[in-house]
Amino acid sequence: MIEMMIVVAMSAILVAVASPSFMATVRTNRLDVAGGDLRAAVMLARSEAVKRAALTVVEPVAGSDWTSGVRVYVDADADPTNAYAAATDTLIRQFANFRNLTPVSAQPARLAFDSRGQNVVLAAAAAARLPTASTVALCIAPARRDLQVNRVGYVSYANAGC
DSSP states (O other): OHHHHHHHHHHHHHHHHHHHHHHHHHHHHHHHHHHHHHHHHHHHHHHHHHHHTSOEEEEEEETTEEEEEEEEEEOTTOOTTSOOOTTTSEEEEEEOOOTTOBOOSSOOSOEEEOTTOOEEOOOSSGGGOOBOOEEEEEEETTEEEEEEEOTTOOEEEEEEEO
16 A cells, blocks of 8 residues: 555645646647748748739738738639639638637738749739738747748748747
């Protein structure tokens, strides 16, 4: 009986010591999955823009909240300043929401890719759509992952704090 109580006490101590480390691993994995999904959406939009020779957009499903999930679509009116219109735009894919993430302020409204696969400025006039760099931040306190899309559409990650 005493041996069993000692084993239970030691098990409780081990669980108490390992739990914070395990939660950090869970946070990191959630950021990795969300970052991977967002990267997949960006790469899909870029490849579809080149394949279809049309302006393709990645935007949050709900307003400017990138944690609500994202949709990739071909913009029928070629004006990336407008939000998705189900009646006219061609939906390519919609990604599910990113669970347990905290919305970060000052995010881009959407990302647009031209027929060359370049990340372009959100402008109604085609001549004003110059290549640009964009950053979308994903956060689970205290960790943050910045998804950086450069001018030619290449995606990279940077770690930061929320």
